[in-house]
Amino acid sequence: MGRAPCCDDISELKKGPWTPEEDELLVSYIQKHGLGSWRALPKAAGLNRCGKSCRLRWTNYLRPDIKRGCFTEEEEDMIIKLHSVLGNKWSRIAAHLPGRTDNEIKNYWNTHLRKKLLQMGIDPVTHKPRNDLNLLANLSQLLSTTQNLGPMMNPWDINNALRIQPNAAAEVAKLQVLQNIFQILNTNNPSLSSSSSLSLPNMDQTMALNLGSSYSNGMVNINNISNPMCSTSQGFCHAPNFAVGPSHQQPIVDHKYDTNTPELYNSSLDTNNCNKSLSSTTTYETLDENKLPSLVNISPEVSTVNQIESNTNSTNGFSALGPTTDGFFEGWDKLLDDGNSDFWKQFIN
DNA sequence: AATAGACTCAACCGCAGTAAT
DNA sequence: CATTACTGCGGTTGAGTCTAT
Numbered sequence: 001m002g003r004a005p006c007c008d009d010i011s012e013l014k015k016g017p018w019t020p021e022e023d024e025l026l027v028s029y030i031q032k033h034g035l036g037s038w039r040a041l042p043k044a045a046g047l048n049r050c051g052k053s054c055r056l057r058w059t060n061y062l063r064p065d066i067k068r069g070c071f072t073e074e075e076e077d078m079i080i081k082l083h084s085v086l087g088n089k090w091s092r093i094a095a096h097l098p099g100r101t102d103n104e105i106k107n108y109w110n111t112h113l114r115k116k117l118l119q120m121g122i123d124p125v126t127h128k129p130r131n132d133l134n135l136l137a138n139l140s141q142l143l144s145t146t147q148n149l150g151p152m153m154n155p156w157d158i159n160n161a162l163r164i165q166p167n168a169a170a171e172v173a174k175l176q177v178l179q180n181i182f183q184i185l186n187t188n189n190p191s192l193s194s195s196s197s198l199s200l201p202n203m204d205q206t207m208a209l210n211l212g213s214s215y216s217n218g219m220v221n222i223n224n225i226s227n228p229m230c231s232t233s234q235g236f237c238h239a240p241n242f243a244v245g246p247s248h249q250q251p252i253v254d255h256k257y258d259t260n261t262p263e264l265y266n267s268s269l270d271t272n273n274c275n276k277s278l279s280s281t282t283t284y285e286t287l288d289e290n291k292l293p294s295l296v297n298i299s300p301e302v303s304t305v306n307q308i309e310s311n312t313n314s315t316n317g318f319s320a321l322g323p324t325t326d327g328f329f330e331g332w333d334k335l336l337d338d339g340n341s342d343f344w345k346q347f348i349n
Numbered sequence: 350a351a352t353a354g355a356c357t358c359a360a361c362c363g364c365a366g367t368a369a370t
Numbered sequence: 371c372a373t374t375a376c377t378g379c380g381g382t383t384g385a386g387t388c389t390a391t
Binding site for chain 3: 016017037038039051052055059088089090091102103106
């Protein structure tokens with residue numbers, strides 16, 4: 001004989017969305033009696049709900065320490081980085097993001113971050129560049145985006161990139177375009193892989209930082225590229241979206257509760273518009289010759305997670321871990337200086 | 350104004366590991 | 371040791387909302 005059943009008669013228990021009255025019952029009961037047996041809670045609190053449903057409601061929504069509202073760029077970085085190491089271990093990822101629930105992170109990944117990575121030609125599962133045919137769609141998209149961002153004298157001129165910050169995104173976009181091209185070339189023509197004449201320049205830590213990006217483990221986050229066209233104080237970005245997301249961005253507003261029972265939600269319920277550009281996080285990896293190494297740190301999971309944990313407390317969220325490569329862009333100078341440079345310049349512009 | 354499609358996210362479902370009997 | 375509930379987790383669903391036509 002085992003334990004008593006979880007719920008006496010599950011068929012008569014209410015399911016579906018919680019009402020403000022039910023929330024109040026649950027919150028006031030837990031405030032009085034604390035957390036105990038979820039099985040006994042519904043009856044004691046006067047709720048016609050399964051204990052499992054109560055637990056879910058509490059942990060995912062009513063808990064006072066839950067941080068609601070927009071994810072910050074640092075949180076996005078952290079999620080992407082942790083996901084590259086842990087995969088869909090949402091609870092473990094959530095453990096590194098105080099106030100965020102696994103459910104919330106899972107939803108945010110599926111609705112925002114996953115799409116971002118896909119649009120940038122990065123497989124959200126492996127965190128490696130995609131090499132399937134869908135890549136071609138991304139190429140045309142990136143090319144048009146690049147063109148919309150305006151002409152530059154020399155797109156690979158680091159001085160231009162530094163001088164004209166708004167073009168930094170275009171710089172990175174072009175790098176991505178060429179990375180994709182080289183990937184296709186390498187995929188379809190193995191002989192190119194062994195040739196040293198076609199190599200992407202390393203975008204090293206110095207450049208990444210100079211571009212105003214957060215950079216870690218060879219990954220660049222263009223979220224942090226400053227853009228005078230993007231007014232974060234107003235929450236609207238008038239610059240072209242770097243990647244393509246949904247045509248709209250819904251404000252994070254709890255339609256059910258923000259006006260009905262605000263007293264229940266003493267956590268930082270964000271009723272402001274969250275119109276920051278949905279699609280500006282992009283990761284790039286340091287390119288090594290023709291290889292397209294993984295975004296994933298190949299060191300053991302534990303040490304990587306520990307690294308992230310230790311970096312969480314740093315001022316910018318991440319420390320610069322990428323390798324420094326002297327003479328970056330040397331390869332491109334060579335490439336652009338040779339007889340084919342006109343082709344490339346025309347192609348890029 | 351109506352409507353179809355897209356998007357978001359709270360909530361549910363089912364599985365696996367753990368604990369109690 | 372076997373059985374069964376409890377708990378936590380990840381995948382999935384569907385109602386509500388927004389946008390485009």
